[in-house]
Structure formats: structure tokens, C-alpha cells
Amino acid sequence: KQEVTQIPAALSVPEGENLVLNCSFTDSAIYNLQWFRQDPGKGLTSLLLIQSSQREQTSGRLNASLDKSSGRSTLYIAASQPGDSATYLCAVNDYKLSFGAGTTVTVRA
């Protein structure tokens, strides 16, 4: 069974600092990995999708890397802003989506 772990569970940083969020998974036989954002009481918004054949994916201030062989992905958010405050979820697709528990980010103005 796929196990997905996200570290840290929570993160508080001053505005402007770069964010590094980690995700690890136990079974490397995956199709892709997806990072989501969830605001309190809301659904999930897709941020980045990395196919298993890719090493990284970028969108604006967001960059996600994937090392399938070691079972790790990292989400980098550059120059954080208060609007980046949310919970970030990593999901691994091995036909079913398995989620980590998330990292709750607070960016202080």
C-alpha cells in the first residue's frame, strides 16, 4: 500500500522568504505526482502535475521536483506572500491518488 508523508506538518515564515515543502512516498511505481493547495473549508486546487518521466515542473513562483527512485518530491515557493498561506497537499498517483496529511503554511506580513 502506498504511504505518503509530508514534512513539516506546519510552517510559519515571514513574507519574502522561500518555502520548501517535502513529500515522500513508499512505492516508486507511480504514474505521476500532483501538488494541491487547500484553503480552509474549501476544495483542492491543483498547483503542479509532474509525470513520472519528468524531473521537475514550474509554474510562476512554484517549482516542484520529483526523484522517483528515492520516492521524494519537493515543492519550492519563491518569495512567499501572505496569500500563499494555505495547506499544501502532495498526492501520488499509482492508479489511485494517495495523499499526504499536508503542510499548513502561514506567511506573516
Place this chain on the structure above:
Amino acid sequence: SQTIHQWPATLVQPVGSPLSLECTVEGTSNPNLYWYRQAAGRGLQLLFYSVGIGQISSEVPQNLSASRPQDRQFILSSKKLLLSDSGFYLCASGPNTEAFFGQGTRLTVV
């Protein structure tokens, strides 16, 4: 891209009452469909998934059931709700490539 519609957005139901949550998908055909539950302060738990009409797989034993009467319709049901059924229910489509989620239904069983 795909759009996932879920309703209602919030629901308060008494213990022992029935439940029906509906999810419909636009922008794709023959999707894999998923029901997830998120308990307060916890991660997402996969409840059911479906690869086609009438095909349902259950991930955890529970008080809930799912049905897929049409290609782009997925229904979550219960005959008698328990307090432990409270949570945030999310429908998803995919994930052959990118997964898409609805805005969720917050269910409170009282």
C-alpha cells in the same frame, strides 16, 4: 479542462437519517471517479472509486455506499447516518493525467 460539480455545499443531518451526495463531471468522458473524506484536521481518505458505469470499488468498510448510474455521475449514499460520518466529502475525477476536485460538501451529523 474538467469541472467537477458537487452539491450541496453544506448539509446538517440527524443521526439515523439517509444521505445522498451527488457529483457530476463536465469536460471529459469515461473518467475515473473518486469519493474522498477529510475529517477535521486530518488528511484525505479514499472511500470509493469507479472506473466505469456500475463499477464501484470500496477502500474502507463503512456505513456508506456509492453508485455510478451514468458515465459522469457519481453518488455517495447512506441509509442511516452515524455521528462518525461527519466530515468534508470531496469528489474527484482522474487521475490518468491530472486530477480535478469539486468544491466539497461539508456534512455535519447531529
